[in-house]
Amino acid sequence: MQADHDRPLNDRGRRSARELGDWLASRGYEPEEVLCSTAARTRETWDRVALAPLEVRPHIRFEPGLYHAAPEKMLQFLRTASAPTVMVIGHNPGIAEFAARLPARPPADPDFRRYPTAATLVVDFQVDGWADIEPGQGSVLDFVRMDGRRG
Numbered sequence: 001m002q003a004d005h006d007r008p009l010n011d012r013g014r015r016s017a018r019e020l021g022d023w024l025a026s027r028g029y030e031p032e033e034v035l036c037s038t039a040a041r042t043r044e045t046w047d048r049v050a051l052a053p054l055e056v057r058p059h060i061r062f063e064p065g066l067y068h069a070a071p072e073k074m075l076q077f078l079r080t081a082s083a084p085t086v087m088v089i090g091h092n093p094g095i096a097e098f099a100a101r102l103p104a105r106p107p108a109d110p111d112f113r114r115y116p117t118a119a120t121l122v123v124d125f126q127v128d129g130w131a132d133i134e135p136g137q138g139s140v141l142d143f144v145r146m147d148g149r150r151g
Contacts, residue, residue, distance in 0.1 A: 016118035016146035021052030033083035037066035071098040101135040107143035118146035
């Protein structure tokens with residue numbers, strides 16, 4: 001039996017990751033820094049997102065501590081980021097809980113709370129640096145599920 005950490009994306013996950021990259025590029029939501037769990041499927045997610053025609057090639061930080069991290073741990077990692085635009089690639093349930101804590105008002109999408117696989121929340125923070133962010137300070141710019149539906 002394959003360990004969870006070593007499990008690759010399935011075919012649907014591969015398609016969704018590639019679609020996500022195209023969606024991010026089309027919207028101008030290009031990360032300048034990526035904080036990514038070291039699990040095989042999150043690394044593969046980034047590899048497929050990066051196939052999109054991104055104008056910027058971000059700095060990638062593979063962080064073992066993001067593997068099944070709690071929301072508080074994810075926030076600690078985000079506070080160490082230095083680039084203006086950051087992408088966090090993690091795992092449920094932690095990434096869903098983390099996403100729910102960031103904005104002052106969550107997206108109206110009924111699927112936001114369950115944060116399905118390949119869901120992506122784009123949040124803006126009016127702070128001087130990532131070290132200054134607090135839960136509930138963000139403004140939602142976008143929420144998308146790679147099943148083609150937008151929140």
